[in-house]
Amino acid sequence: MTNFSLKAYVKTSSNAAPLAVFRVFFGLLMLISIIRFAANGWINKLYIQPDFFFSYYGFEWVRPLGDFTYILFVICGLSALFVSLGYQYRFSIITFFLSFTYIELMDKTTYLNHYYFISILSFLLIFLPAHAYFSIDALKNEHLRSQKVPAWTIDSVKLLIMMVYFYAGLAKLNSDWLIEAMPLQIWLPAKYSLPLLGDFLQQQWTHYAFSWAGAIYDLTIPFLLIMKRTRILAFVLVVIFHALTRVLFPIGMFPYIMIVNALIFFDAGLHNKILSFISRLLKISKQKFDNAKVYSFPSAWVKKASMGVITLFFVFQLLFPFRYLLYPGELFWNEEGFRFSWRVMLIEKAGYANFKVVNPDNGNRFYVDNTQFLTRFQEKQMSTQADFILEYAHYLEDHYTKQGLRNPKIYVESFVALNGRRSRPYINPDTDLTKIKPSLQHKTWILPFDDEIKGL
Amino acid sequence: MKRVASLILVLLFAISCTKDNPEGPSPDDFDRKAILENWADNIIIPAFTDFSDKAEELKTKADVFTTNPDQQSLTELRSAWKTAYLSFQHVSMFEMGKAMDLRFRDNLNIYPTDTTEIQDNIQTGSYNLELPSLNDSQGFPALDYLLYGLGEETGEILTFYTAHQDAEAYKSYLTDLTNRIDWLTKQVLNDWTSGYRNEFVDNFGNGANASIDMMVNDYIFYYEKYLRAGKIGIPAGVFSGSSLNTHVEAYYSKDFSKALFNEALDASQNFFNGTHFESQQTGESLNSYLHFLQTMKEGTDLASLVNTQFEAVRTKADHLNANFALQVETDNNAMLSTYDELQKNVVLLKVDMLQALNINVDYVDADGD
Structure with a gap:
């Protein structure tokens, strides 16, 4: 029975307008994001000025390209524009996915769940016929032009958005978030200067209200959006929620992206209206695209391959966030399996890492001035995350070896404060970090947390 | 006219009431x-x-x-x-x-x-x-x-x-x-x-360019780089492996380096406590701000810990020679142990205090994940 209905579902087609609108706005917002990033001077500040960059395990070969980094951003921005226009779509979306992902992999200091979301969303879009309707490609190519697309192509985008919200909600089900109202209890009072809200943000009940409301929002919004009866209410909530996060936290374009993304849950009627409006604005004939044709993949194997890749993609996405279960110890403290898991805004960490270099020949030792090698932002990220600390220690080893120190030993005296707790030692100060190889295995040289955060 | 007057009166009354009984959390x-x-x-x-x-x-x-x-x-x-x-x-x-x-x-x-x-x-x-x-x-x-x-x-x-x-x-x-x-x-x-x-x-306001954020970042930078490293750490050889007597402040006048250090230590602690210049009187400060936040979080009294640590530094520094160059040459360990006490406050200021105050280090998109 299920087998039959799945077969039927795969054959269902649906109006292509939601996917086309999604493509247009996604490309446009990405273009704006890139321009904003450049206008803030962040290309230079984050990817040109630093002497050293932190790599993801297995991606050490991805580095900033010196002055060519600017070209990379130009390529990324142009491909986003082309995606929006639906011009050479497959090539453009692949180029966008590759260039954007490359940029994110250049330095993990700047890691944000939002960037990861953009990366995997653009990966998903590679396999969807988002250019079949209301695009330059479809305008030129009558064969491609289709008013309808398989329903699963639109639903896969919805599924990804739902998954992100729901997983972010699951991650909030822990004692720090729900019982201590942490880290909101640290973050919100600092926003005292906001008009109207500022005073409320000083109140403890506000911190609890925001924490609980945030968790409930994340867990329920996917279902409120998918159900027709609650959709309008859900969208209003989406706008309020993301407008609030925009005001409260430095998360750039992400709130706008999520608000626009949520439009895909609406029926095609709305999207056709949006496209009619754009058509009138730009004096394009929308009717030309309304040919009642259903999109068909170029060949059977492309269709099968696309569906296969997307299925694998979702299986991976559903399982990957749970990899933390393979590691012992406190997830928030060790951060093993923390990234790429929709653990958004869960921890406030401050740290201090003081590196000691020892000459093994005579026992002479000295401490490292981190500002000599790292930007303030890099130092902040480094001092609270063990994989950063190890990578930096190896960089120091290379640096001092080049300066003529043979086989230096490198130790770190580090302190981390997590979610309002007092600072405590983080890395074992007796571990010579030059002897530790980077790996995905459990880091036994992180000192135990000595506290418990209950929950998922 | 009478109506307008009474209306104004009611309005004034309403305003004064809201001022007396704020609904928000102002108190x-x-x-x-x-x-x-x-x-x-x-x-x-x-x-x-x-x-x-x-x-x-x-x-x-x-x-x-x-x-x-x-x-x-x-x-x-x-x-x-x-x-x-x-x-x-x-x-x-x-x-x-x-x-x-x-x-x-x-x-x-x-x-x-x-x-x-x-x-x-x-x-x-x-x-x-x-x-x-x-x-x-x-x-x-x-x-x-x-x-x-x-x-x-x-x-x-x-x-x-x-x-x-x-x-x-x-x-x-x-x-x-x-x-x-x-x-x-x-x-x-x-x-x-x-x-x-x-x-x-x-x-x-709040943000990397707001005065509080800038001042606190500058203050910690000063404490770490100029007080801790410049006056004590560098001469004691903490960053070089061997002591550098010529790197003390006021090297040529010989017996003045400790006086300068003590003065800077006082200035740093006074700033933390909001102590008025050349006075015992104190005003709003990092100390009182931390006290306010601490009561909110029912945590440890960070401000007292910082002050205790300032005192610990002062006690260690008391044993130092007025001439730090001489101190480094004769008994560098006393210098190093002063440094260690200074170092402990770096952790309290840079980790615990920065977290409590939620100070922005730099203006970039970041959401704490």
Whole structure:
């Protein structure tokens, strides 16, 4: 029975307008994001000025390209524009996915769940016929032009958005978030200067209200959006929620992206209206695209391959966030399996890492001035995350070896404060970090947390 | 008319009521602007005013000395230099606004001073003290050398300004240095009193460019780099592996380095506690702000821990020789243990306090994940 209905579902087609609108706005917002990033001077500040960059395990070969980094951003921005226009779509979306992902992999200091979301969303879009309707490609190519697309192509985008919200909600089900109202209890009072809200943000009940409301929002919004009866209410909530996060936290374009993304849950009627409006604005004939044709993949194997890749993609996405279960110890403290898991805004960490270099020949030792090698932002990220600390220690080893120190030993005296707790030692100060190889295995040289955060 | 009047009366009543019974949380809301006002009006501006007076006195005494270089005018000049140098310890941490534009601290207190460069400048007579490359041949450390380091005995030093063939060049270099300190200081003070004070206080928001965030970042930077490393850590060899006696502050005057350190330590602690300049009175500060936040979080009393740690540093430093160079040469361990105590406060300030205050390190998109 299920087998039959799945077969039927795969054959269902649906109006292509939601996917086309999604493509247009996604490309446009990405273009704006890139321009904003450049206008803030962040290309230079984050990817040109630093002497050293932190790599993801297995991606050490991805580095900033010196002055060519600017070209990379130009390529990324142009491909986003082309995606929006639906011009050479497959090539453009692949180029966008590759260039954007490359940029994110250049330095993990700047890691944000939002960037990861953009990366995997653009990966998903590679396999969807988002250019079949209301695009330059479809305008030129009558064969491609289709008013309808398989329903699963639109639903896969919805599924990804739902998954992100729901997983972010699951991650909030822990004692720090729900019982201590942490880290909101640290973050919100600092926003005292906001008009109207500022005073409320000083109140403890506000911190609890925001924490609980945030968790409930994340867990329920996917279902409120998918159900027709609650959709309008859900969208209003989406706008309020993301407008609030925009005001409260430095998360750039992400709130706008999520608000626009949520439009895909609406029926095609709305999207056709949006496209009619754009058509009138730009004096394009929308009717030309309304040919009642259903999109068909170029060949059977492309269709099968696309569906296969997307299925694998979702299986991976559903399982990957749970990899933390393979590691012992406190997830928030060790951060093993923390990234790429929709653990958004869960921890406030401050740290201090003081590196000691020892000459093994005579026992002479000295401490490292981190500002000599790292930007303030890099130092902040480094001092609270063990994989950063190890990578930096190896960089120091290379640096001092080049300066003529043979086989230096490198130790770190580090302190981390997590979610309002007092600072405590983080890395074992007796571990010579030059002897530790980077790996995905459990880091036994992180000192135990000595506290418990209950929950998922 | 009567109606309008009664309406106004009702409105006034309503307004006064809302003021008396605020619905919001105003009663236990912390006034962060008051911290900025206390810093500006009771600490920063008085400290700069005092330093500006001392810098002018230094300039005057240098003029007296160069007009009539003798034992007495040298003693008076040295005394003015010491007084000004001590006063400088109270403004060194405020490297913002005009001070940041001028790179005030770099111009006034880079040590060890470059004696070869000083000699070159004096010989050639052509130098531009505005150049960053000449930061290490001016300011207090260069005066330290000119007033104490030219010879072993006071008499020998005096000859550089009297009998020496380049005596005129020595005198004019000395004058140029004291003039420059005075001139730079006046610019900074003038900026604070003619507008920057209000700009500073009105910028009471939250963000990497807000006054509180900037000031706290600067304060910690000063504590870490100039107090902890510059005055104690670097001479003790913490960053180099072996001690560097020539790297102490006021190296040539010999018995003055500890006094400068103690003064800077006091200034740092006073700033933390919001203690008014040259007074016992305190105002809103990091201490009171932390107290407010701590009660909210029912956590440990961080402000007391920081103050206890300041005291621990002071106790250790008590055992040090007045001349840090001598201390480093004879018993560097005492120096190192002072450093260790200073270090502990770096953790409290940089980790626990920054977390509690939620200070922004830099303006980039980041959401704590």
